[in-house]
Amino acid sequence: MEYIYITVTVNIILTLFTVFKIFGKSYLTEKGKNLATKQDIADITFKIEGVKVLYSKEIESLRASLLQGVNKKHLFLQKSTDLLLNYYDKVLILNFAKLSKSFGDFISEEDQKMSAVVKYIGEINDLFDQLMVDYHRLSVFLDGKNELMVCTSEIITSVLKIKKVFNNHTGERKIALFKEMAAFKSKNFQDYEKAVHENNAVSAKYYEELKNPYEAFQKQISSFVEKLTLYLS
Missing domain, CATH: 1.10.287 (Helix Hairpins)
Structure with missing residues (x-):
């Protein structure tokens, strides 16, 4: 100047x-x-x-x-910072508030339990979609070679894999949970024990398939935090 x-x-x-x-x-x-x-x-x-x-x-x-x-440059930087922080908030919610839960965590009466599970499934799928939208918004503000943009791209790749695993197993997990709840209500111990084993097997299958993309997701979050801290400093 x-x-x-x-x-x-x-x-x-x-x-x-x-x-x-x-x-x-x-x-x-x-x-x-x-x-x-x-x-x-x-x-x-x-x-x-x-x-x-x-x-x-x-x-x-x-x-x-x-x-x-x-002034335009300042507004541009402020908007990109807001989007990054919002993206980070949703990533944390997905990690700590959603993926950490299992269907068995919803303790309530039978009808209420199934309603809670259905609500949870809807909320986590909405979160998957919101993260995808935020990722595309960030691509408008950050160059594809930017370190933060590379991190968000890696995170969204893992999120899509997690979403696929989650939805592929949702139906089977709901049925297994429903059978366990029905067996418990019948007070037939043998039926209940069988249903519990089936539900555990279904859950184990789900978590085994979820393991790799979820571990990659964890590492990518750490990398994102490191790059975001440098960006904001």
């Missing part, structure tokens, strides 16, 4: 010199070696002042344009 002001100032000085040169030459032609009259000086001064006013306006216009550019 200082370079621009210096350039404009030099241009003003050169212009003033040119004006003096032009009017000085005209003055010498007409007056010879006579002294300039007050009117001559007044005319020259008037024209020089006009040039100064013109350049002053240009400088003010340039200053306003530069300030507008700075």
Whole structure:
């Protein structure tokens, strides 16, 4: 910015010199070696002042344009920061509040338990979708080679894998849970014991398939936190 002001100032000085040169030459032609009259000086001064006013306006216009550019950059950075923090919040919710739960964690009456499970399934799928939307929004603000954008891309890849595993096993897990609840309600110990084993087997199958993408997700969160801290510092 200082370079621009210096350039404009030099241009003003050169212009003033040119004006003096032009009017000085005209003055010498007409007056010879006579002294300039007050009117001559007044005319020259008037024209020089006009040039100064013109350049002053240009400088003010340039200053306003530069300030507008700075404000736009500030707003751009603020928006990208807000999106990153919002993305991070949702990643934490998915990790600690959603994926950490199993269907068996919803302790309540039978009807209420199934309603709670259905609600949970809807909430976690909504969260998957929100993270995808936030990722695409971030791609507008951050270059694809940006370290934070690379991290968000890796996270969303793991999230999509987790979503696939979650939804592929949701139906089987719901049925196993329902059978266990029905067997418990029947008070038939053998049926209940069998249902518990079946439910545990279904859950073990789900968590085994979830293991790799979830572990990758954990590492990517740590990397994201590290890059985000540097970005905000």
